[in-house]
Amino acid sequence: MKLAILSRAPQSYSTQRLRQAAHDRGHRVKVLDTLRFSIDLSGEEPDLQYRGRLLSDYDAILPRIGNSITYFGTAVVRQFEQMDVYTPNTANGITNSRDKLRATQILSRHNIGMPATAFVHSRADVRTAIESVGGAPVVIKLLEGTQGVGVILAPAAKIAEAIIETLHSTKQNVLVQAFISESRGRDIRALVVGDRVVAAMRRVASGDEFRSNVHRGGSVERVELAPEYEQAAVRSAQIMGLRVAGVDMLEGNDGPLVMEVNSSPGLQGIESATGLDVAGAIVDHIDNQVAFPEIDxxxxxxxxxxxxxxxxxxxxxxxxxxxxxxxxxxxxxxxxxxxxxxxxxxxxxxxxxxxxxxxxxxxxxxxxxxxxxxIPARRHRRAKVRKLPKDALA
Ligand SMILES: Nc1ncnc2c1ncn2[C@@H]1O[C@H](COP(=O)(O)OP(=O)(O)O)[C@@H](O)[C@H]1O
Ligand SMILES: [Mg+2]
The missing domain is CATH 3.30.70.1450 (Regulator of K+ conductance, C-terminal domain)
Structure with a gap:
């Protein structure tokens, strides 16, 4: 097949590995700079220019869209979809997963364990929001943060309120989430390709840091996932519309709690922790699915x-x-x-x-x-049975 990797970082570990994996398997592969496409809607059919020239035919793309270019990047992916070019991650899937609130909303009806989460606008509703997720300590998150930036642990309700009000005053949207203390400083990253987990690792934060992101100095180790973790990861990715995804889960007392689904998961940490060929698995999956471009x-x-x-x-x-x-x-x-x-x-x-x-x-x-x-009658909402975290009762 002829594959285009959409990336702004041709020299990065992930891009290099994906390019090499495609090349080794006898595919034609190019790394194209996402920001150098022009979306062309002037002709009879949707089209794309690249660096000012008509783009040649590709069978598939692999989008690696960074957070800073979500709007333009997803527009380019959507254009490929209109042109019936296969992509494992659709523009919709990428958009849905990028915003932590939107992702949580979409997953919330599918019986997937997640930390209790609330989102409010009015100052008058902040206190109730904190209480509704079980009270302090709570985690406060910017909707579109990555690498642990914009994730704050507030030890007391008063402090949480002050942080939320401060962020609101600078027009930042934040969500409030129960702090899962039993998973403090630890989480699981599962790399989903198609309908299976191809590699998984546990990330452990350094020192007294509660965020286990590798960019925050966290270390990584290979793990064998229990079936419930595999299932939560695969289903989350499927529901989001992503065939390649890094699913982050906390290890809750009652099983996995999905925090976020990443549409451009980095490969360096997981390949070095596990010794597995994740890039190869991604390319093989695309090769296998290329005849089935997404149909809305x-x-x-x-x-x-x-x-x-x-x-x-x-x-x-x-x-x-x-x-x-x-x-x-x-x-x-x-x-x-x-x-x-x-x-x-x-x-x-x-x-x-x-x-x-x-x-x-x-x-x-x-x-x-x-x-x-x-058509069945609309579901009636059940009275909410609230599970309070242990430390909320202390
Ligand atoms: N509700 C929570 N309870 C406990 N730890 C959390 C919680 N939410 C996030 N964390 C920790 O913070 C890290 C970053 O949070 P995450 O939502 O994944 O944001 P980012 O997109 O910045 O990685 C997680 O990997 C985890 O270690
Ligand atoms: Mg994360």
């Missing part, structure tokens, strides 16, 4: 007026329990079942002889009017 299903399908995607519940509306899919009448009503969700299991493209059970959920494409009666 919602965008493409909604072009058919009156049709759309919906999740239907068996047992609501039509009497489908115990029927085989082919006798369900869905087909006659112009409803196509894409996947069947039963408990934690997913059956893609369920066959006609599949017998439907109460509680099954069917992801369908079809006529909206025909599907209306089978």
């Amino acid at each position: 299903v919602r965008q493409r399908l909604s072009v058919s007026t009156g049709y759309g995607v919906a999740e239907l519940a068996v047992g609501i509306g039509a009497d489908l329990v115990g029927k085989r899919l082919r006798d369900s009448g869905l087909d006659d009503r112009d409803i196509t079942v894409l996947t069947l969700h039963r408990g934690a299991a997913v059956i893609p493209n369920p066959k006609g002889n599949t017998e439907l059970e109460a509680g099954d959920r069917l992801l369908c494409f079809g006529k909206l009017e025909e599907m209306r009666s089978m």
Whole structure:
């Protein structure tokens, strides 16, 4: 394949390793400076110029978009997507993961363990926010910080309030998070490629520092991840829309707590800690997936007026329990079942002889009017059961 690595740091360890891995596998590979593209929307089809000339054809890109150029960088990635060039990380995925609040919001409905988090604007709501995450000590974070900069541990509520108000007064958005004391100075970085963790390490902070970032002097060691950690990492990356990601997790008393998902994970720390060929795994994954550029299903399908995607519940509306899919009448009503969700299991493209059970959920494409009666009632919010961290009770 012909691969473009989008990077502003051609000499960096990660870029060099990725380029070499692609080269060693017989691919054609170029490192292109993300900021030298021009997005060209003047012709009949979306196009790209590079350094003032029409870009040649590529099969895939690997975006390594730094924090300082998120807007332009994701615009370039989005343009490649419009041109049907494969990218393991979509513009949406990169945007979603870059903002710690946005990432936490997206993950929050998927049963993934995360530190309790709150986000407020008004001064009047700051105290409640601190209490809602379990009280001091709390961690305060700038939404778009990296490498540990912009992450503060506030030992007391008064101090937390003062910090938050100060940051608000300089127009900075911050989130408030429970301090996971049992994982103080330690966290796990899992490198996800496709649907598996290819390497994982534990980072340990130096001295009395609570942040374990390598840029804050943290040291790294290889770890074998427990299945629950692997699952949390892979699912988080998938939900964010990233096929290459560094997922950071705290080691909570009840299992993994996902803090953030990085779309351009550095390779030096993890390759040296584990001795594994992460760059090679990334290139192999891209090679394997290159025929399947991302399709925004919602965008493409909604072009058919009156049709759309919906999740239907068996047992609501039509009497489908115990029927085989082919006798369900869905087909006659112009409803196509894409996947069947039963408990934690997913059956893609369920066959006609599949017998439907109460509680099954069917992801369908079809006529909206025909599907209306089978849409489950909106979930009611449960009263919140708050788990207080141990030290909050002291
Ligand atoms: N809620 C928390 N409880 C305990 N430690 C935390 C918490 N949040 C962050 N940390 C520590 O601070 C480090 C940096 O936080 P993180 O959210 O990953 O920001 P960054 O993007 O700057 O790396 C983490 O690696 C971890 O060691
Ligand atoms: Mg981090």
